[in-house]
Structures are given as structure tokens and as C-alpha cells.
Amino acid sequence: MADTPRAAWARRFALLARPRQPETLPVQLDRRRIYVLPTRFGLFFAALLSTMLLGALNYNNNPALLLALLLAATAMASLIAAHLQLAGLRVEAISAEPVAAGSPLLVHVALAARDGRVRRGLRLDARDVHGFAPVLSGEGVVAQLSLPTQRRGWLDLDRVRLSTTQPLGLARAWAWVWPSTPLLVYPQPEPQGPPLPEGKGTGMQSRLHPAGDDVHHLRAYRPGDARRAIAWKPTARRDTLLVREYEQPLGAEVPLDWHSLSALPYEHRIRRLAHWVDLAEREGRRYRLALPGQPPLGPSHGAAHRHLCLRALALLPHAETR
Template structure:
């Protein structure tokens, strides 16, 4: 009976969800008041209601006052639980959402920050988005939930409505509310898994980086776990009575041009994936690079987290392949 009641409650909730707000994205922050919170019985709640109804009928039929009092006490407790579940959500504020961009195909960690007045304890709250859910509680009136969302395509990801719900304290009813944040999330293009190395750098200003294998010995340093045995300087290590490792200086070109036009032989999306991989490789190597895309001003030359984000964002927001070459 409990499973049948749960299915019935789920069907009722889905019908109600078509008419509840919000029906369009809305700016944050959003606060839940009595007009935004909805309450329905759970499967266990429907079974409990049927049980109380049977107890009342039996008590009235046999004029059993103790049974009648027990049924009324249980009904009062259920009624109080309904208000308690409603108060769990009343006054909640969804303050902000955010996520660090990831490459398409990798899960996006969506962070939802929720606040409320610190006077009331709120635990066991469930937040769901697009079939993915997690539980969280508010400590001192503030809390953060993280939901893992799958990504498939580069560009802006519009999150679905967030559903915050609770079945506390008795599990007889579920209280829930919706919020639809007006905040798209950025998904970077998936970098190419294998391909040619970075193009040669140009410009007059040469830079160098430390590398385990290079052309010129730059200095000796203490051994660190994971260093290659070939890089150990055995004679200096014997004199110093400690393991020393050679660090080489490897000259690199100053600036790299990551030019869209130079990849004309590749398909449209393959160009984007290769440029995304080159951006990451240039950052790992500490290289300055310039990204040149059609119809946009060149980005750089520069390096660093902000420049990487600007380049990957420009690649992520490139128009769809149709009509472009």
C-alpha cells in the first residue's frame, strides 16, 4: 500500500508542478514564502491517513473512547508535522549559484548557496536539479549544496529548475518549492586528446623554463620524491652528503600564435578542440600565447588563469558549425 501511495503522491506532485512557479528563469536571490511552498502527503503519509481513518471508524462504531482519543492524538501529531515541514522551507533564500567551467563531457560541480534566519534548525533538506540531487543542512543560518551535472556540449548551459524539499520531521508529508535561477553556466570545449605539439613561438624576447632535461645546467637542488635517477648529480651529492639533482634551462620562444586560419584542413569542431588543447599546453609550459579567431580581436599575447579563461570562453562561444568553415 505504501508503494501505491507513493506512486499516487508522485503523480499528484507532477501535475501540481506544471502550475507552480516559477515558469521562467528569475534573478537571484529568491526567498521562499507561503505562496511558493507546496505540501503533499508521501506514500507513508497516505497509509498513515488511511490507518487513522480506520481507527476512527472502529472507535466510533464500538464507542471506544480510548481508541478514539489515540486516533485524534495521532491526527494532531500528523497535522503538526505538516506545519513543521512547511516551516522547514519558509524563509529560505537561494542567494547564488555558481560552477567552475569544465570541458564538455566532464561533470560540472554546481554550487547552490542557501541562507535563512539562524533561529530555526533546518536539517535534511534535499535539493535536486535535472534528476540529480543531494542533501544539505543549514549551519548558523547558512549552507551550500553541490550537485554534479553532466555536460555534453560547449557553450552556455542553462540549469533546470532547482527543487528544494523536505519530509521532516515525521516523513508523512513532503514540502517543496522551486527556483529557476537566471544564471547560465559556461562549459569549455573538450580539448583534443592527442595531436601535434604546440606551434613554434615567435618574437624577439626569449624566455626559459626549468626542465629535467634541457640544454644547459642551470643549478643544483635537493632531491625531491619522484625525480629521475638520471638527473641526480652523484659527485656533488657525495661531497655534500645529500642527494642533489641537476636542473636544466630549456630556452623557449617568447610568443605562440594559436591561429584559427592555420588549421583550415581540420573540421570546424576539431579546430576548436585542438586550440583548446594548445591553450592548456601553453599554460602548463609557462608560455605566452595569442589566440586568433575569425571575426574577433586577438587575445594576448599573455598567460595566466585570466587569459586562459578568456581564450577558452571565446572558443566555447564560437558559433555552431553550420554555415562556418
């Protein structure tokens, strides 16, 4: 999709604006990187003031001339006020919890104002996505941006623009921040993927499962239980509706091996393994991930192990770059 003339002009202007390369956070905005220009309403206001001045001078109308000069002074003061809305603002950090490709990535932007002045009407723009920060005082605030994701791996934010049109909407002040830290996007799990491979290992564990093999115990009926799980004979003896709870034996370790999926295409293997990682976590299974050219991860389970496995899958080379 081709850019509009305004978007193309803004993109060319951004290449000349500071900063010109990625930078390490935190970053404080100073006068050298803040830009101020009139808004459309500001240009209309300037044209209106010019007409008032010409009319007042033409008809030698001193009250009208005084009013026009007062309004012009107010407009000039609004340019300075808009600049001060960003001056001294500090971008502390930009972070996001990784999500699967295709899901929106919620980016948190931590802002602070060490001088104690209150800022209002701050707007953030990144990758054609807009976000707004509430009233910012000395305590700081965290703004949010919901960015679309398409591919696994590192997501470069490019530039984030902070802008404001406060206090009168006559001028827009803005500044750019270019964080050097990319954000991680997990691979998209395979939808409706197969169950986990058979577990291996000498230790065994078990879990309650409605489709297990062995009856574990009887319990009271709960709404939503399957009718086939009702124990009718014990129910008749105790005059209370009872349900069978089954036990499913599980292997101590589930191997998730890249080479066992050689029949699948490259990216499909990654989605299959991501699906198995999520499935093993939901079922509380210990699993070990083996990828080409890397030492095995695990066996283990939990949030930290899941992140390590999905990160390793996300950072595998893309099929077109292999």
C-alpha cells in the same frame, strides 16, 4: 529513454507551478510558491488512522477514538511544520567554476534563513541529480550539486527544486527556483594532443626542462631523476651523486591561430586550441589566441587569461548551428 508515469506526471505538474519563467536571484520562498502533499508513508498513515477511527466508532471505544484523533492532529501539525521548513528560506546565489565538457560541474547553491529558525533535511534536485544541505541556521549554508556536462557553452539549469519531509516524514513540502543565470562549460581539450607551436617574438625566455638543449647547472640527485641525466664524471670527482639540469629556450609568445588548423574539422579545432591553452599555462608560456571574427586575446598568461580564452572557445557557434 521514456519517462515513467510518475516522472511524466511530475513534469506536467511542474509546468503549472511557480515560477513559470526564469528569475533573478536572490529569491525568497513565500507561501504562494510552496506546495505540500502527503508522502507514501503519509498515505499509509492516513489509511491506518481511518481504520482506527472506523473501529473505534464501531465498537464505541472512546480511548481508541481519542488516540486516533490525537494522531490525526499530529499529522495535520506535521503538514504545517513541513511548510514552515521552507517558508522564509532565501536562495541567495547559484554559481559554479567552469569545467571541461564531460567533467561533472560542481554547482554551489547559497541558502539563508533571515528569521533565525533552524531548517533540517533540505534536499535539492536539478536535472535528476540530488544534493542535500546540512543544518541551516541564521548564518546560512552552501549546498552542492554535481551536474553532468556533455556540451561546451552555456548550461541552463532549468528549475531547481528544494524539498523536505521533516519533521515526521508524513508530508513533503517543496518549492521551485528557476535561476536566470546560465553556467559556463569549457570545451573538452584534445586528448594526447600535439605540443605547442613554435613561439614568436623578439624577447626570449628559458625554463628548466629535463629534455632541454643546454646544460644549466648541476644539482644533487633526487629520487625519480632519469639515470641518463646523472653527471658521472663530476659525481666521481665530488663523491656525490649529481644530475644535469638542462635549459630549454622558449619563444616570448606562442601564437594559437584558428586559421592555422584549417585541415581539422570544426569541433576538433576547438579541442586542439583548448589543449594548447592548458599546455601553455602548465609550461608558463605567454600565448595569443586568434579566433575568427574576434580581436586577438593576449599575449598574456595566468588564470584570468586562460578563462578568457577558454570562454571564447566555449561560446563559438556549434557546428550544427553555423
